[in-house]
Structures are given as C-alpha cells and as structure tokens.
Amino acid sequence: MNEVRAIRDAAPDAAEPDSLPHNIEAEQQLLGAILTNNDIYDRIASTVRAEHFFDPVHRRIFEIAAAKIQKNALASPVTLKGYLEDDPGLKELGGPAYLARLAGAAISAFAARDYAQMIYDLAIRRQLIRLGREISARAATVSVDSDPDSQIVAAEQDLYALAEKGQSEKGFVSFLKAVTEAVNVANAAYQRDGGLAGVSTGLADLDKKLGGLHRSDLLILAGRPSMGKTSLATNIAFNVAKAYRRGRLPDGSEGAVGGGVVGFFSLEMSSEQLAARILSEAAEVPSEQIRKGDMTEGEFRRFVEAAKSLESCPLYIDDTPALPISQLAARARRLKRTHGLDVLIIDYLQLVRPASAKDSRVNEVSEITQGLKAIAKELDIPVIALSQLSRQVESRDDKRPQLSDLRESGSIEQDADVVMFVFREEYYREREKPGDHDLEAMAKWQQIMEQVHGKAEVIIGKQRHGPIGTVELAFEGRFTRFSNLERHWEPRGDEGF
Known part of the structure; x- marks a missing residue:
C-alpha cells in the first residue's frame, strides 16, 4: 500500500498552485475493491461516478471498469489491461502493473460505501471551489450582456443544482417504503378535518x-x-x-x-x-x-x-x-x-x-x-x-x-x-340581452339570468387521482370573490349543529 501511495504523491496537483481537496488513497482503495469484487460497483454506483475521481487515471480506470460491469463482463486488472496499455498517465505509474497493485492493496467490501461517499464529498467541495472562482471571474468581467442581477440568478442556479445533486438520483424504492409513505398520507388525511389528503x-x-x-x-x-x-x-x-x-x-x-x-x-x-x-x-x-x-x-x-x-x-x-x-x-x-x-x-x-x-x-x-x-x-x-x-x-x-x-x-x-376550467354562463348571457321592444324574449332572458346570476362552474376535465366533473361555486363580481354555493336543502355553515 505504501508503494502505491508513494507512486501517486508526485501526481496531478502540480498544475494547481493551491491544491484542491482530494484523497488519493480513498480512490485507490475503492478501485482496488471494485477490481477484486465487481459486485461492489452496484453498491456505490448511485453515489459516485467517474467525474468524481480527482486523479485522471483513476477516472479512466473507473469509467472502463463501470462500462464492462454494466455489460455483465468481468472487470479485473487482466481484462482492463488491454484498454489502458497505451494510456500515458498509467505509463508514468508503471503501466498495467499499477492495476495489479491496486487490486492487491484492496480493502474489504464493507468499507467501500464509506470510501465512495468520501470521494463524492470531496468532489462536491472541488466543484464549490471552482464555482466560487467562476462567480468571481464573471463578476470581474464587465460587459453589457452580463449585468449583476443575471449573474446572481446564474450563481444561485449553479449552487442549487450542486446542492440538489444526488437527491434526484434516488433510484428504486422498496415497495414497503412506498406503501408506508402512502399509509402516512392516508393517515394524515384521516386525522385532518374534512378528510383532505x-x-x-x-x-x-x-x-x-x-x-x-x-x-x-x-x-x-x-x-x-x-x-x-x-x-x-x-x-x-x-x-x-x-x-x-x-x-x-x-x-x-x-x-x-x-x-x-x-x-x-x-x-x-x-x-x-x-x-x-x-x-x-x-x-x-x-x-x-x-x-x-x-x-x-x-x-x-x-x-x-x-x-x-x-x-x-x-x-x-x-x-x-x-x-x-x-x-x-x-x-x-x-x-x-x-x-x-x-x-x-x-x-x-x-x-x-x-x-x-x-x-x-x-x-x-x-x-x-x-x-x-x-x-x-x-x-x-x-x-x-x-x-x-x-x-x-x-x-x-x-x-x-x-x-x-x-x-x-x-x-x-x-x-x-x-x-380545471372556469366557466361563468352569466358572462355570455349578459351579452345576449334582447331589445326592450321584444317583451317575450326579454322575459325569457330575465328568467335565464336569474338562474345563472352569481354562479360559476369549475369543470374538472382531467384528474389523475380522482373523478372528473363539475363543481358549482358562487361568484360575487363586485368583490372578485368565489365562495361555496349555498343550496336551500343544505344547512348553512353556522346552522345544523
């Protein structure tokens, strides 16, 4: 293990005057574990990806190993040798023999997830540092196309995207967990007044x-x-x-x-x-x-x-x-x-x-x-x-x-x-008012207006969780207010108790 570490100490941060946070040993341990036992990849695939590795050689090793495992092929120092023989970065480390040393220094499987989480956390830290530098560089560049307000929005979006990374990649949820959540929602609706979910x-x-x-x-x-x-x-x-x-x-x-x-x-x-x-x-x-x-x-x-x-x-x-x-x-x-x-x-x-x-x-x-x-x-x-x-x-x-x-x-x-569609028949009927000379038509129009006055319909045309249909509401145009429609056969809210 010390031999592997010594080889890597000379690596890739020479280009960075102030070294970005990383842990070469954690990357070596995780890669060695995967090359020794391919089943480990399935446990850590949702946590860490190739771009999370700091070392470019480690990144390529992980990428090729992942591609082979996803095709149900064996990923080992022997099977990866052919893909990386001409890799200049690997040659600096002693060529394909470095793969064998990684596998030989591998940790036990139970710690793989901890190392994967460590690699992911350090990658997020590096992205935060890079993002900070980009924000600083953008702010220092004065141009007509890039005003401060749009820069703030762009920076906020980048930060939020970084914060949400991994949260949307939940993958499969067990049926037990899904059922438990459904029961909790139903219980909350049962406990709540009115039985609303x-x-x-x-x-x-x-x-x-x-x-x-x-x-x-x-x-x-x-x-x-x-x-x-x-x-x-x-x-x-x-x-x-x-x-x-x-x-x-x-x-x-x-x-x-x-x-x-x-x-x-x-x-x-x-x-x-x-x-x-x-x-x-x-x-x-x-x-x-x-x-x-x-x-x-x-x-x-x-x-x-x-x-x-x-x-x-x-x-x-x-x-x-x-x-x-x-x-x-x-x-x-x-x-x-x-x-x-x-x-x-x-x-x-x-x-x-x-x-x-x-x-x-x-x-x-x-x-x-x-x-x-x-x-x-x-x-x-x-x-x-x-x-x-x-x-x-x-x-x-x-x-x-x-x-x-x-x-x-x-x-x-x-x-x-x-x-949902909002529909007020009163609006259209008002525009059909007949002339005052046509008494019969005027009487009929007034009768219709009495029926539709102060009423509105909310037509539910699509609903994934329930029925479609029409809901009648009261509408008071003077106050631009919708309210529950009182019906003569139903008790008012303050009666019937």
Whole structure:
C-alpha cells in the first residue's frame, strides 16, 4: 500500500498552485475493491461516478471498469489491461502493473460505501471551489450582456443544482417504503378535518372533488378572458395563506399543519393590483371603488382593518414580467429556503418564457409545462398554473370549455395532473340581452339570468387521482370573490349543529 501511495504523491496537483481537496488513497482503495469484487460497483454506483475521481487515471480506470460491469463482463486488472496499455498517465505509474497493485492493496467490501461517499464529498467541495472562482471571474468581467442581477440568478442556479445533486438520483424504492409513505398520507388525511389528503383550497365543494391540493401535482386552471381565472387563483391563495398554522408534522419535522405559505408569480398584474383584489374580497369593498378611492368612511375603515389583519399573511408576490422558466424555478427555490413554500401559483402560463428560444411555440410551451411539473416534484408542493384558452370556444353554441380548447394543448394536457376550467354562463348571457321592444324574449332572458346570476362552474376535465366533473361555486363580481354555493336543502355553515 505504501508503494502505491508513494507512486501517486508526485501526481496531478502540480498544475494547481493551491491544491484542491482530494484523497488519493480513498480512490485507490475503492478501485482496488471494485477490481477484486465487481459486485461492489452496484453498491456505490448511485453515489459516485467517474467525474468524481480527482486523479485522471483513476477516472479512466473507473469509467472502463463501470462500462464492462454494466455489460455483465468481468472487470479485473487482466481484462482492463488491454484498454489502458497505451494510456500515458498509467505509463508514468508503471503501466498495467499499477492495476495489479491496486487490486492487491484492496480493502474489504464493507468499507467501500464509506470510501465512495468520501470521494463524492470531496468532489462536491472541488466543484464549490471552482464555482466560487467562476462567480468571481464573471463578476470581474464587465460587459453589457452580463449585468449583476443575471449573474446572481446564474450563481444561485449553479449552487442549487450542486446542492440538489444526488437527491434526484434516488433510484428504486422498496415497495414497503412506498406503501408506508402512502399509509402516512392516508393517515394524515384521516386525522385532518374534512378528510383532505392535500392543502385545502377553502372551497368545500372543490376540495371534495380534488381532495385538496396534492403535493408534487401540477394543476392547470384555464379559462377565457373575464371568466375569473385570476380571481379564483387569488381566492385560493388567500384562503391557503389565511389558514396557515405552523406546528409539528407526523414525521417530527416543523411545517404547515394548516393552510400554507403561498408564492404567487403575477406576470400579468402588478403586486398592488393583486393585493387590491385580495383586500376587496377580505374587506367586502368593490375593487373598482378601491382603485378609484371612491369609498365611504365605513368602507375605508373596513379596508384598513382588512389590510392590518393580512399583514402577517404568508403570501409572497413576484410581479416580474416575462420571467424565464429557469429564473422562476430559482426564485421558487429561494422562497422555499428563506420563508418556506407550500403552494405555488403562476398567472399565467403563456407569459412565462422558455429558457432558450425554440423552433415552435408548441415546443416552448412544452418546455415550460415540463419545467413547472419538475418544480412541483422537486419542491414537493402543488403548483397551480393559469392558462388561456383558444378562441374556438366562442364559436360553439355551448361555450363550456374542454381539453381540446387549451392552447398548445398537447403538452399542457399531458404534463398536468389536474386540468380545471372556469366557466361563468352569466358572462355570455349578459351579452345576449334582447331589445326592450321584444317583451317575450326579454322575459325569457330575465328568467335565464336569474338562474345563472352569481354562479360559476369549475369543470374538472382531467384528474389523475380522482373523478372528473363539475363543481358549482358562487361568484360575487363586485368583490372578485368565489365562495361555496349555498343550496336551500343544505344547512348553512353556522346552522345544523
């Protein structure tokens, strides 16, 4: 072993004035163990890869050994000799005889995983050092194309990618573990009021149909302009944030035991406009009066009191326009790290930019929806993305939307776990008002308007975990508020006890 170590002491860090962290002995021990017993490779393959080795010769040895083992062929000093005979790095170490010395100095199999983890940890440290140098070099280079804000986002993305390395490479999970997790989710739903598996939207009928907002789900909320997509999204955001309670979760960690922290990317409206909508709902003051400042003293007092009560609401709004999907993901990660994040809402999908220009709009939307689904899985939160519908809805007699009405529907429909449509028949009926001279038509129109007034439908067109169908909600246009629809045969929330 000392002979092998002595040979390596002269190696590769001469090019580095300040030596990067590494452990040549750990690399030698692990390679020797693999060449002696190929079964060890399967135990450490999910932890360490060729690029994690510091020494270039060790990197090539591991790469060739891994390729042979993956083809069910033997990887030993004898079988690797032919591939590395002409390797200049290996020649400096004494040629193929170095492979035999590695195998001869191998440790027992039980320590292989510890050495693999050590090699991986040191590789991450080296990448951190290199990343720090790159950030420093970029900051020192002053150019028009590279402003400080974009450099910060790029650095944050690189750091987060480094932090998440290995976490997404979980590989297979035993059925026992998967079943245990499923039972824990079901138990949490059983213990929770209302029997919801996910975060409550605050709308009872919608919760019954969806079972709440499930973690790692991508939910698409679509509709034509003026149907109330943004209103419904802000209502859900407000309900979730208002119900937020922090406590100890069943697994012992701290987190949201009621409601949740909400992130809202408002790419269409400013944060002030969005806040005004939420305050309109909370204070029951029409949003147009808030906008114009046309309020009575009582309404203004309610408005201020509502604003004070919502100060501590964990609802965070980002109104940066035309965000690329990569920056959106980076900002969501940052919010989760700094304040926590339980629900993410994007208003709306078609205003998100792809990371790079694509040859067609369909491919761009596909990249965006895949990116949103990746955020949902990575951060383990429900992501609600609003979406526009194509104009073909308007040309039909029945204007209730369907899956084929989604713009660039292929990728949106495919990547989403839930697709919901907001539909208000009242909006269309209002525009069919007959002339005052046609009394019969006017009477019929008024009768229809009475039936549809203040009502909205949320049509669930796709749901991976449950049934499709329609949920009826009440809609108060003055306050841009959706609420549970009261039916005369059901007791009100404060009655029947």
